[in-house]
Amino acid sequence: MKIAIPVDEKDLRTNVCASFGRAAYFLIYETETKTSVFIDNSSLASPGGAGIKAAQTLIDNQVSALLTPRCGENAAKTLESAGIKIFKTTSVSVRENLADSRDGKLPLLEDIHAGFHGHGGD
Amino acid sequence: MRIAVLSGKGGTGKTLVSVNLAAVAQDAVYIDCDVEEPNGHLFFKPQHVQEERITRKVPVVDDTLCNGCRKCVDFCRFNALAYIKDRLIVFEEICHSCGGCVMLCPENALTERDKVIGKVHKGRSGSVRVHTGILNTGETSGVPIIKKLLAGIKGIPDSTVVIDCPPGSACIVMESIRDADYCILVAEPTLFGVHNLSMVYDLVKLFNKPFGVILNKCLEGENPAEAFCLERAIKILSHIPFRSDLGLLTSNAEIAVRKDEQYRALFSNLLDVVMKEVQCEATPHP
Numbered sequence A: 001m002k003i004a005i006p007v008d009e010k011d012l013r014t015n016v017c018a019s020f021g022r023a024a025y026f027l028i029y030e031t032e033t034k035t036s037v038f039i040d041n042s043s044l045a046s047p048g049g050a051g052i053k054a055a056q057t058l059i060d061n062q063v064s065a066l067l068t069p070r071c072g073e074n075a076a077k078t079l080e081s082a083g084i085k086i087f088k089t090t091s092v093s094v095r096e097n098l099a100d101s102r103d104g105k106l107p108l109l110e111d112i113h114a115g116f117h118g119h120g121g122d
Numbered sequence B: 001m002r003i004a005v006l007s008g009k010g011g012t013g014k015t016l017v018s019v020n021l022a023a024v025a026q027d028a029v030y031i032d033c034d035v036e037e038p039n040g041h042l043f044f045k046p047q048h049v050q051e052e053r054i055t056r057k058v059p060v061v062d063d064t065l066c067n068g069c070r071k072c073v074d075f076c077r078f079n080a081l082a083y084i085k086d087r088l089i090v091f092e093e094i095c096h097s098c099g100g101c102v103m104l105c106p107e108n109a110l111t112e113r114d115k116v117i118g119k120v121h122k123g124r125s126g127s128v129r130v131h132t133g134i135l136n137t138g139e140t141s142g143v144p145i146i147k148k149l150l151a152g153i154k155g156i157p158d159s160t161v162v163i164d165c166p167p168g169s170a171c172i173v174m175e176s177i178r179d180a181d182y183c184i185l186v187a188e189p190t191l192f193g194v195h196n197l198s199m200v201y202d203l204v205k206l207f208n209k210p211f212g213v214i215l216n217k218c219l220e221g222e223n224p225a226e227a228f229c230l231e232r233a234i235k236i237l238s239h240i241p242f243r244s245d246l247g248l249l250t251s252n253a254e255i256a257v258r259k260d261e262q263y264r265a266l267f268s269n270l271l272d273v274v275m276k277e278v279q280c281e282a283t284p285h286p
Helices: A050-060 A073-081 A094-102 B014-024 B040-044 B071-075 B100-104 B143-150 B171-177 B191-206 B224-231 B244-251 B261-280
Strands: A002-007 A025-030 A035-040 A065-068 A085-088 B002-006 B028-032 B047-061 B081-084 B087-090 B110-125 B128-135 B160-164 B182-187 B211-218 B236-241
Touching: A002 A094, A025 A050, A050 A073, A050 B081, A065 A094, A073 A085, A073 B081, B002 B014, B002 B171, B002 B191, B014 B028, B014 B040, B014 B160, B014 B182, B014 B211, B014 B261, B028 B040, B040 B110, B040 B128, B047 B087, B047 B143, B071 B081, B071 B100, B100 B110, B110 B143, B128 B143, B143 B171, B171 B191, B182 B191, B182 B224, B182 B261, B191 B211, B191 B224, B211 B224, B211 B261, B236 B261
Parallel strands: A002 A065, A065 A085, B002 B160, B002 B182, B028 B128, B028 B160, B182 B211, B211 B236
Antiparallel strands: A002 A025, A025 A035, B047 B110, B081 B087, B110 B128
Protein backbone atom coordinates (compact mmCIF):
# COMPACT_ATOMS: atom_id res chain seq x y z
CA MET A 1 0.00 0.00 0.00
CA LYS A 2 1.08 3.55 -0.67
CA ILE A 3 1.48 6.11 2.10
CA ALA A 4 1.81 9.85 1.40
CA ILE A 5 3.46 12.50 3.61
CA PRO A 6 3.67 16.25 2.87
CA VAL A 7 7.36 17.20 3.04
CA ASP A 8 9.60 20.27 2.73
CA GLU A 9 12.37 18.72 0.63
CA LYS A 10 12.99 15.78 -1.70
CA ASP A 11 15.04 13.85 0.85
CA LEU A 12 14.14 11.10 3.33
CA ARG A 13 15.84 13.11 6.08
CA THR A 14 13.49 16.03 5.47
CA ASN A 15 10.76 17.20 7.86
CA VAL A 16 7.03 16.72 7.62
CA CYS A 17 5.51 19.92 6.22
CA ALA A 18 3.16 21.79 8.57
CA SER A 19 0.65 22.25 5.73
CA PHE A 20 -0.98 19.58 3.57
CA GLY A 21 -2.36 21.60 0.63
CA ARG A 22 0.60 23.99 0.47
CA ALA A 23 3.41 21.46 0.99
CA ALA A 24 6.25 21.65 -1.53
CA TYR A 25 6.37 17.88 -2.20
CA PHE A 26 4.72 14.63 -1.28
CA LEU A 27 6.74 11.60 -0.30
CA ILE A 28 4.98 8.48 -1.55
CA TYR A 29 6.17 5.37 0.26
CA GLU A 30 5.29 1.89 -0.98
CA THR A 31 5.14 -0.42 2.07
CA GLU A 32 5.54 -3.67 0.12
CA THR A 33 8.67 -2.75 -1.83
CA LYS A 34 9.90 -0.20 0.78
CA THR A 35 10.56 2.28 -2.01
CA SER A 36 10.04 6.04 -1.94
CA VAL A 37 9.27 8.58 -4.61
CA PHE A 38 8.86 12.34 -4.27
CA ILE A 39 6.26 14.16 -6.33
CA ASP A 40 5.79 17.90 -6.76
CA ASN A 41 2.67 19.42 -5.23
CA SER A 42 1.19 21.38 -8.13
CA SER A 43 -1.29 23.13 -5.81
CA LEU A 44 1.52 24.86 -3.89
CA ALA A 45 0.86 28.22 -5.55
CA SER A 46 -2.82 27.70 -6.27
CA PRO A 47 -5.05 30.77 -5.69
CA GLY A 48 -7.58 28.62 -3.85
CA GLY A 49 -8.71 25.09 -3.14
CA ALA A 50 -5.11 23.89 -2.68
CA GLY A 51 -6.21 21.09 -0.37
CA ILE A 52 -8.70 19.74 -2.91
CA LYS A 53 -6.12 19.69 -5.67
CA ALA A 54 -3.47 18.13 -3.42
CA ALA A 55 -6.01 15.44 -2.46
CA GLN A 56 -6.73 14.86 -6.15
CA THR A 57 -2.98 14.37 -6.75
CA LEU A 58 -2.80 11.69 -4.02
CA ILE A 59 -5.92 9.97 -5.35
CA ASP A 60 -4.43 9.91 -8.85
CA ASN A 61 -1.29 8.30 -7.40
CA GLN A 62 -3.38 5.49 -5.81
CA VAL A 63 -2.40 6.43 -2.27
CA SER A 64 -4.19 4.54 0.56
CA ALA A 65 -3.13 6.58 3.60
CA LEU A 66 -1.98 10.12 4.35
CA LEU A 67 0.22 11.04 7.33
CA THR A 68 -0.11 14.76 8.06
CA PRO A 69 -0.05 17.12 11.04
CA ARG A 70 -3.28 18.78 9.86
CA CYS A 71 -5.80 18.82 7.07
CA GLY A 72 -8.63 21.11 5.97
CA GLU A 73 -12.25 20.04 5.60
CA ASN A 74 -12.42 20.15 1.80
CA ALA A 75 -9.25 18.10 1.45
CA ALA A 76 -10.54 15.63 4.08
CA LYS A 77 -13.87 15.30 2.27
CA THR A 78 -12.07 14.63 -1.02
CA LEU A 79 -9.71 12.08 0.52
CA GLU A 80 -12.45 10.32 2.44
CA SER A 81 -14.65 9.95 -0.63
CA ALA A 82 -11.73 8.08 -2.21
CA GLY A 83 -11.35 5.91 0.91
CA ILE A 84 -7.97 7.39 1.89
CA LYS A 85 -7.33 7.23 5.64
CA ILE A 86 -5.80 10.30 7.32
CA PHE A 87 -3.38 9.75 10.21
CA LYS A 88 -1.89 12.41 12.46
CA THR A 89 1.90 12.70 12.46
CA THR A 90 3.40 12.66 15.96
CA SER A 91 6.84 14.11 15.20
CA VAL A 92 8.54 16.15 12.46
CA SER A 93 10.72 13.24 11.30
CA VAL A 94 9.52 11.47 8.18
CA ARG A 95 11.35 8.28 9.17
CA GLU A 96 9.86 8.15 12.67
CA ASN A 97 6.37 8.62 11.29
CA LEU A 98 6.84 5.86 8.74
CA ALA A 99 8.10 3.55 11.49
CA ASP A 100 5.18 4.50 13.79
CA SER A 101 2.77 3.98 10.93
CA ARG A 102 4.17 0.49 10.29
CA ASP A 103 3.75 -0.33 14.00
CA GLY A 104 0.19 1.02 14.02
CA LYS A 105 1.08 3.75 16.51
CA LEU A 106 -0.28 6.79 14.63
CA PRO A 107 -3.74 8.04 15.63
CA LEU A 108 -6.36 8.97 13.05
CA LEU A 109 -6.49 12.74 12.44
CA GLU A 110 -9.67 13.98 14.03
CA ASP A 111 -9.28 17.75 14.33
CA ILE A 112 -10.07 18.65 10.72
CA HIS A 113 -9.89 22.45 10.45
CA ALA A 114 -12.30 24.64 8.53
CA GLY A 115 -9.68 25.85 6.07
CA PHE A 116 -8.22 29.28 5.39
CA HIS A 117 -10.43 30.24 2.44
CA GLY A 118 -9.53 33.67 1.22
CA HIS A 119 -7.22 34.40 4.15
CA GLY A 120 -3.66 35.12 3.18
CA GLY A 121 -4.44 33.97 -0.36
CA ASP A 122 -6.30 36.85 -1.98
CA MET B 1 -23.96 62.67 -5.40
CA ARG B 2 -22.59 59.31 -4.34
CA ILE B 3 -20.43 59.30 -1.20
CA ALA B 4 -18.61 56.15 -0.07
CA VAL B 5 -17.54 55.89 3.57
CA LEU B 6 -14.66 53.53 4.23
CA SER B 7 -11.93 52.62 6.69
CA GLY B 8 -9.10 50.14 6.99
CA LYS B 9 -10.65 48.27 9.87
CA GLY B 10 -13.99 47.81 11.60
CA GLY B 11 -15.14 49.96 14.48
CA THR B 12 -13.71 53.28 13.36
CA GLY B 13 -17.09 54.89 12.80
CA LYS B 14 -18.12 54.20 9.19
CA THR B 15 -21.69 53.44 10.14
CA LEU B 16 -21.88 56.36 12.58
CA VAL B 17 -20.79 58.73 9.80
CA SER B 18 -22.86 57.10 7.04
CA VAL B 19 -26.10 56.90 9.02
CA ASN B 20 -25.87 60.46 10.35
CA LEU B 21 -24.86 61.88 6.98
CA ALA B 22 -27.82 60.20 5.27
CA ALA B 23 -30.17 61.26 8.07
CA VAL B 24 -29.12 64.90 7.86
CA ALA B 25 -29.51 65.05 4.08
CA GLN B 26 -33.08 65.78 3.09
CA ASP B 27 -33.46 63.25 0.31
CA ALA B 28 -31.03 60.38 0.79
CA VAL B 29 -30.38 56.75 0.02
CA TYR B 30 -28.36 54.86 2.62
CA ILE B 31 -26.76 51.70 1.19
CA ASP B 32 -25.23 49.23 3.63
CA CYS B 33 -22.55 47.35 1.70
CA ASP B 34 -21.06 45.81 4.84
CA VAL B 35 -22.90 42.63 3.84
CA GLU B 36 -21.14 40.37 6.34
CA GLU B 37 -22.43 42.41 9.25
CA PRO B 38 -24.84 45.12 8.10
CA ASN B 39 -25.87 47.27 11.06
CA GLY B 40 -27.14 50.58 9.62
CA HIS B 41 -30.69 49.19 9.70
CA LEU B 42 -30.45 48.94 13.50
CA PHE B 43 -30.35 52.75 13.59
CA PHE B 44 -32.83 53.48 10.80
CA LYS B 45 -35.34 50.74 11.71
CA PRO B 46 -36.73 50.95 8.16
CA GLN B 47 -40.44 50.42 7.45
CA HIS B 48 -42.17 48.61 4.56
CA VAL B 49 -39.12 46.44 3.91
CA GLN B 50 -39.10 44.53 0.65
CA GLU B 51 -36.84 41.53 0.28
CA GLU B 52 -35.06 40.26 -2.81
CA ARG B 53 -33.01 37.08 -2.81
CA ILE B 54 -29.57 37.22 -4.43
CA THR B 55 -28.09 34.24 -6.21
CA ARG B 56 -24.95 33.21 -8.00
CA LYS B 57 -24.35 30.43 -10.52
CA VAL B 58 -22.71 27.15 -9.51
CA PRO B 59 -22.09 24.10 -11.72
CA VAL B 60 -24.17 20.93 -11.50
CA VAL B 61 -22.88 17.68 -12.99
CA ASP B 62 -24.95 15.05 -14.75
CA ASP B 63 -23.09 11.84 -13.86
CA THR B 64 -24.66 9.97 -16.78
CA LEU B 65 -23.08 12.38 -19.28
CA CYS B 66 -19.65 12.94 -17.62
CA ASN B 67 -16.96 10.81 -19.28
CA GLY B 68 -14.21 11.75 -16.84
CA CYS B 69 -12.10 13.79 -19.27
CA ARG B 70 -11.23 16.22 -16.42
CA LYS B 71 -11.09 19.29 -18.65
CA CYS B 72 -13.11 21.13 -16.00
CA VAL B 73 -10.89 19.90 -13.12
CA ASP B 74 -7.74 21.09 -14.90
CA PHE B 75 -9.32 24.38 -15.91
CA CYS B 76 -10.61 25.57 -12.52
CA ARG B 77 -8.06 27.95 -10.99
CA PHE B 78 -9.76 27.62 -7.63
CA ASN B 79 -9.87 23.81 -7.67
CA ALA B 80 -13.60 23.74 -7.07
CA LEU B 81 -13.89 20.44 -8.96
CA ALA B 82 -12.32 17.06 -8.18
CA TYR B 83 -12.65 13.73 -9.97
CA ILE B 84 -12.75 10.88 -7.51
CA LYS B 85 -13.58 7.24 -8.14
CA ASP B 86 -15.17 7.91 -11.53
CA ARG B 87 -17.28 10.75 -10.19
CA LEU B 88 -17.00 14.52 -10.45
CA ILE B 89 -17.39 16.39 -7.17
CA VAL B 90 -18.24 20.11 -7.05
CA PHE B 91 -17.15 22.27 -4.10
CA GLU B 92 -19.74 25.03 -4.37
CA GLU B 93 -18.25 27.25 -1.67
CA ILE B 94 -14.87 27.32 -3.46
CA CYS B 95 -16.43 28.06 -6.88
CA HIS B 96 -16.10 31.68 -8.07
CA SER B 97 -19.02 31.37 -10.53
CA CYS B 98 -16.96 32.04 -13.67
CA GLY B 99 -18.89 29.50 -15.75
CA GLY B 100 -15.72 28.28 -17.47
CA CYS B 101 -16.23 24.60 -16.63
CA VAL B 102 -19.70 24.65 -18.17
CA MET B 103 -18.38 26.24 -21.37
CA LEU B 104 -15.50 23.75 -21.64
CA CYS B 105 -17.34 20.49 -20.99
CA PRO B 106 -17.33 18.58 -24.31
CA GLU B 107 -20.12 16.26 -23.15
CA ASN B 108 -22.45 19.02 -21.91
CA ALA B 109 -22.47 17.21 -18.58
CA LEU B 110 -22.22 20.48 -16.64
CA THR B 111 -25.06 22.98 -16.30
CA GLU B 112 -25.58 25.88 -13.91
CA ARG B 113 -28.05 26.41 -11.12
CA ASP B 114 -28.79 29.46 -9.00
CA LYS B 115 -27.48 29.25 -5.46
CA VAL B 116 -28.98 31.73 -2.97
CA ILE B 117 -26.14 33.55 -1.19
CA GLY B 118 -28.03 36.32 0.57
CA LYS B 119 -30.60 39.04 0.18
CA VAL B 120 -31.22 42.76 -0.26
CA HIS B 121 -33.70 44.62 1.94
CA LYS B 122 -35.18 47.93 0.81
CA GLY B 123 -37.19 50.05 3.20
CA ARG B 124 -37.74 53.60 4.39
CA SER B 125 -36.89 55.61 7.50
CA GLY B 126 -38.38 59.11 7.27
CA SER B 127 -36.89 60.76 4.20
CA VAL B 128 -34.12 58.14 3.94
CA ARG B 129 -34.37 55.09 1.71
CA VAL B 130 -32.50 52.28 3.44
CA HIS B 131 -30.97 49.51 1.32
CA THR B 132 -29.25 46.67 3.15
CA GLY B 133 -27.17 43.83 1.72
CA ILE B 134 -27.10 40.62 3.75
CA LEU B 135 -24.69 37.77 2.96
CA ASN B 136 -25.58 34.30 4.23
CA THR B 137 -23.25 32.79 6.82
CA GLY B 138 -20.61 30.57 5.24
CA GLU B 139 -20.58 32.34 1.86
CA THR B 140 -17.12 33.54 0.86
CA SER B 141 -17.85 36.58 -1.31
CA GLY B 142 -20.41 39.33 -0.94
CA VAL B 143 -19.48 40.93 -4.27
CA PRO B 144 -22.65 39.74 -6.11
CA ILE B 145 -24.80 41.36 -3.41
CA ILE B 146 -22.89 44.64 -3.62
CA LYS B 147 -23.22 44.63 -7.42
CA LYS B 148 -26.99 44.26 -6.96
CA LEU B 149 -27.13 47.01 -4.30
CA LEU B 150 -25.22 49.49 -6.44
CA ALA B 151 -26.75 48.65 -9.82
CA GLY B 152 -28.79 51.63 -10.86
CA ILE B 153 -27.51 54.14 -8.29
CA LYS B 154 -26.32 56.33 -11.14
CA GLY B 155 -29.98 56.70 -12.09
CA ILE B 156 -30.81 58.73 -8.96
CA PRO B 157 -28.83 61.95 -9.54
CA ASP B 158 -30.70 64.34 -7.23
CA SER B 159 -30.41 62.30 -4.07
CA THR B 160 -27.49 62.01 -1.71
CA VAL B 161 -26.39 58.38 -1.86
CA VAL B 162 -24.31 57.27 1.12
CA ILE B 163 -22.48 53.97 0.68
CA ASP B 164 -21.49 52.38 3.99
CA CYS B 165 -18.55 50.17 2.91
CA PRO B 166 -17.21 46.96 4.43
CA PRO B 167 -13.97 47.41 6.42
CA GLY B 168 -10.58 46.93 4.79
CA SER B 169 -9.39 47.46 1.24
CA ALA B 170 -10.12 44.11 -0.47
CA CYS B 171 -12.21 43.29 -3.58
CA ILE B 172 -15.49 43.84 -1.75
CA VAL B 173 -14.48 47.43 -0.87
CA MET B 174 -13.26 48.14 -4.41
CA GLU B 175 -16.67 47.03 -5.68
CA SER B 176 -18.35 49.35 -3.15
CA ILE B 177 -16.44 52.51 -4.12
CA ARG B 178 -16.34 51.87 -7.89
CA ASP B 179 -19.11 54.34 -8.78
CA ALA B 180 -18.60 56.78 -5.90
CA ASP B 181 -18.07 60.49 -6.66
CA TYR B 182 -16.30 61.02 -3.38
CA CYS B 183 -14.74 58.88 -0.65
CA ILE B 184 -14.75 59.67 3.06
CA LEU B 185 -12.05 57.86 5.03
CA VAL B 186 -12.80 57.49 8.73
CA ALA B 187 -9.75 57.26 11.00
CA GLU B 188 -8.99 56.68 14.66
CA PRO B 189 -6.35 58.75 16.55
CA THR B 190 -3.91 55.88 17.14
CA LEU B 191 -0.85 54.42 15.38
CA PHE B 192 -2.96 51.39 14.52
CA GLY B 193 -5.53 53.83 13.14
CA VAL B 194 -2.84 55.40 10.95
CA HIS B 195 -1.88 51.99 9.56
CA ASN B 196 -5.50 51.29 8.63
CA LEU B 197 -5.96 54.78 7.23
CA SER B 198 -2.92 54.34 4.99
CA MET B 199 -4.47 51.17 3.50
CA VAL B 200 -7.63 52.93 2.34
CA TYR B 201 -5.62 56.03 1.40
CA ASP B 202 -3.62 53.85 -1.03
CA LEU B 203 -6.86 52.36 -2.33
CA VAL B 204 -8.63 55.65 -3.12
CA LYS B 205 -5.47 56.99 -4.76
CA LEU B 206 -5.29 53.83 -6.88
CA PHE B 207 -8.91 54.38 -7.93
CA ASN B 208 -8.22 58.07 -8.53
CA LYS B 209 -11.15 59.10 -6.32
CA PRO B 210 -11.47 62.50 -4.70
CA PHE B 211 -11.41 61.97 -0.94
CA GLY B 212 -11.15 63.49 2.50
CA VAL B 213 -10.66 62.22 6.05
CA ILE B 214 -12.88 62.34 9.11
CA LEU B 215 -10.93 62.13 12.36
CA ASN B 216 -13.18 60.22 14.73
CA LYS B 217 -12.83 59.66 18.48
CA CYS B 218 -10.77 62.84 18.87
CA LEU B 219 -9.28 63.52 22.31
CA GLU B 220 -7.02 66.25 23.64
CA GLY B 221 -3.37 65.82 22.68
CA GLU B 222 -1.53 64.05 19.91
CA ASN B 223 -3.48 62.62 16.97
CA PRO B 224 -1.25 60.44 14.74
CA ALA B 225 -4.00 60.20 12.10
CA GLU B 226 -4.18 64.01 11.91
CA ALA B 227 -0.38 64.16 11.58
CA PHE B 228 -0.60 61.62 8.72
CA CYS B 229 -3.11 63.87 6.91
CA LEU B 230 -1.15 67.08 7.50
CA GLU B 231 2.09 65.51 6.20
CA ARG B 232 0.36 64.52 2.96
CA ALA B 233 -1.85 67.61 2.62
CA ILE B 234 -4.96 65.42 2.83
CA LYS B 235 -8.23 67.30 3.30
CA ILE B 236 -9.58 66.90 6.84
CA LEU B 237 -13.36 67.10 6.61
CA SER B 238 -14.32 66.96 10.25
CA HIS B 239 -13.24 66.16 13.81
CA ILE B 240 -15.72 64.05 15.77
CA PRO B 241 -15.11 64.22 19.51
CA PHE B 242 -14.70 61.09 21.64
CA ARG B 243 -17.59 61.75 24.00
CA SER B 244 -19.78 59.55 26.12
CA ASP B 245 -23.05 61.26 25.08
CA LEU B 246 -22.40 60.28 21.46
CA GLY B 247 -21.36 56.79 22.53
CA LEU B 248 -24.54 56.44 24.57
CA LEU B 249 -26.79 57.57 21.71
CA THR B 250 -25.08 55.11 19.38
CA SER B 251 -25.20 52.20 21.80
CA ASN B 252 -28.94 52.79 22.14
CA ALA B 253 -29.23 52.58 18.34
CA GLU B 254 -30.27 56.24 18.15
CA ILE B 255 -29.34 58.46 15.24
CA ALA B 256 -27.42 61.35 16.80
CA VAL B 257 -28.60 64.02 14.32
CA ARG B 258 -32.23 63.13 15.05
CA LYS B 259 -31.71 63.48 18.82
CA ASP B 260 -29.16 66.19 19.44
CA GLU B 261 -28.87 69.65 17.92
CA GLN B 262 -25.06 69.90 18.23
CA TYR B 263 -24.57 66.65 16.31
CA ARG B 264 -27.13 67.77 13.75
CA ALA B 265 -24.97 70.89 13.26
CA LEU B 266 -21.77 68.82 13.07
CA PHE B 267 -23.05 66.43 10.39
CA SER B 268 -24.96 69.13 8.53
CA ASN B 269 -21.71 71.07 8.28
CA LEU B 270 -19.89 67.90 7.18
CA LEU B 271 -22.42 67.34 4.40
CA ASP B 272 -21.92 70.94 3.21
CA VAL B 273 -18.14 70.51 3.22
CA VAL B 274 -18.38 67.26 1.25
CA MET B 275 -20.79 68.78 -1.28
CA LYS B 276 -18.40 71.69 -1.85
CA GLU B 277 -15.50 69.24 -2.21
CA VAL B 278 -17.41 67.24 -4.81
CA GLN B 279 -18.24 70.38 -6.77
CA CYS B 280 -14.65 71.63 -6.63
CA GLU B 281 -13.15 68.27 -7.44
CA ALA B 282 -13.75 68.45 -11.17
CA THR B 283 -10.26 66.95 -11.37
CA PRO B 284 -9.30 64.06 -9.10
CA HIS B 285 -7.06 64.52 -6.11
CA PRO B 286 -3.35 64.53 -7.06
